[in-house]
Amino acid sequence: MAIVQCPGCSKSISNKSTVCPHCQLQLKEMTAEQIERLANKQRISKQQKFMNHSFLALILFLGGFLYMYWRQPEADSVQMMAAQGAIAVGCVWYLVNRVILIYLKKKK
Incomplete structure (x- = not known):
């Protein structure tokens, strides 16, 4: 288990998380491209x-x-x-x- 930044709110979360506990972003439903696009927007x-x-x-x-x-x-x-x-x-x-x-x- 590693600590990564949420692409939606930039707070620390586990890389195993399916939902960000801070901003409620559904990470499991997102593709790698969508996550990268969201991080770029941030x-x-x-x-x-x-x-x-x-x-x-x-x-x-x-x-x-x-x-x-x-x-x-x-x-x-x-x-x-x-x-x-x-x-x-x-x-x-x-x-x-x-x-x-x-x-x-x-x-x-």
């Missing part, structure tokens, strides 16, 4: 989620940068710290999401 959905997150991170980064450019807040003011924080968080969040996307694409 992987693409995960990639799209991280792509959306990277766009949000980019918007946060650009928002902080553009605020600093147009408004030119005074040094050591709350506005300056907020803009710098948005730039830092957006940049790190974007980079982490891009690394995860590269990992997911190589995992194919």
